[in-house]
Amino acid sequence: MNDLLAIPCVLMRGGTSKGPFFLASDLPAAADPRDKILLSVMGSGHPLQIDGIGGGNPVTSKVAIVGPASIPGADVDYLFAQVRVDQQIVDTSPNCGNMLAAVGPFAIEAGLVPVRGETTLVRIHNVNTSKLIEAEVPTPNGSVSYLGEAAIDGVPGRAAPIALTFMDAAGARTGQLFPTGKPVDLIDGVAVTCIDCAMPMMLIEADSIGASGFESATELNADKELLGRLEKLRIAAGERMGLGDVRNQVTPKPVLISRPRSGGDISVRYFMPRQCHPSLATTGAVGIATACISRDTVASLLIGVRAPPVVLSIEHPSGHLDVKLYERDGKVVAGILRTARRLFEGHVFAKPVTQLGCAA
Known part of the structure; x- marks a missing residue:
């Protein structure tokens, strides 16, 4: 055995973004050791991320961490991490809706959500913003389907459609639609x-x-x-x-x-x-x-x-x-069509946390 830390991982494309997906149970719960592992995995601090699996661009230096839901009404928790390419920085303040498109398929295939017919509704709690998003995932024949006729600009070819509905998205970070109190x-x-x-x-x-x-x-x-x-x-x-x-x-x-x-x-x-x-x-x-x-x-x-x-x-x-913007239960919700694809699965290797300047 080598002296690197092997972590189960699935590389997925979600919308027009791409990055590794992890089960929350496979990473440290504390932010500091978790983030240092992510920096090691992605190879951040180099424009090509040559010592990691990041693609040298913000849209390919993203991470999704998925686990059981922590709030009522959700099926899973999803924590998004934007890992900087050029600096040793992990930012978990925003959500990423493109990576979000792959959360439902990942959760189903990881056994976190059971298949519920031809289409499986996955209710996703975005931990970053404390907001709920619904994902409709095609699951014909009892499993996730990635093949279909949906196309999105920015991604070549066609794939199965994944419908995302953002519920009450206003005030995702600040609690207000217009945080300054003015529209301009x-x-x-x-x-x-x-x-x-x-x-x-x-x-x-x-x-x-x-x-x-x-x-x-x-x-x-x-x-x-x-x-x-x-x-x-x-x-x-x-x-x-x-x-x-x-x-x-x-x-x-x-x-x-x-x-x-x-x-x-x-x-x-x-x-x-x-x-x-x-x-x-x-x-x-x-x-x-x-x-x-x-x-x-x-x-x-x-x-x-x-x-x-x-x-x-x-x-x-x-x-x-x-x-698509429309009213539902007295609130305006937003619907967007995306696609996703599972690219590979296995283990990604990181330096042990003891060598990354933090404790587990």
Whole structure:
């Protein structure tokens, strides 16, 4: 036997993201040793994550930790961890809706949730935000099916559809839809909407900071002046939203918005926060769509306020993402279609916690 720590792991794609999935029982319960193991597993601190299984990009440096539900009305707990590529930082403050798409299939195949017919409803408690999300997972013939005809922009090919319903997503981190108390704030002369719905975000009209909003992700990532200004605005927005010093956090996410030009309702460029997302985060889409149905936000002022029930098509660098907003039990809920795939399973190896500067 070698002297590394072997941990059971399943690598999965969820939506337009990818990362390892762990059972909570296979990792330390305490945050410090758990996070140090995740940094070792992913190889963080190197741009290629050469000494780990991370893909050298924020969308492929994500981790899902799944276990039995800790609250009534849920089937499983899901803790999301955004593991920084370039720094030894693990951020568990946000949710990730793309990785969320694979939580249901993982939970069923791990034996945490029984199959309940042709489609199995998995009620997921996101530990990061204390919010509940429902996932409808295709389970024909008594097992998870990954093959189907659903397609999502940003992922090649087709797969089985997984319907996600975000229940009462407002105030995911701060407890308020508009944490500053206003739909629009002026920061450094720029009008922004600070919104917390599934994900804390800062929405900015692209041309207000000298962008068109139609640049590619590569072009935006190369514009260091623009990235610097966005980060300055983001830090100020974080303070106003009550998130404190957000320099080492991935929220709030900066989002550039503009009028659509490819048949959608609004066009966006979503940052993670220091790189532009190659497509769009699922949680980000929920918040952006909610801003479009809320009066006097930069989004509704740009495209005109929409009213539920409505399907909003959001343009992003890889295509479109549709969000269905409708009322259920007196609250507005958001539905999104995603896909997922199991990529491999086995053991991932990490340095023992005693060699990572922490106690088990």
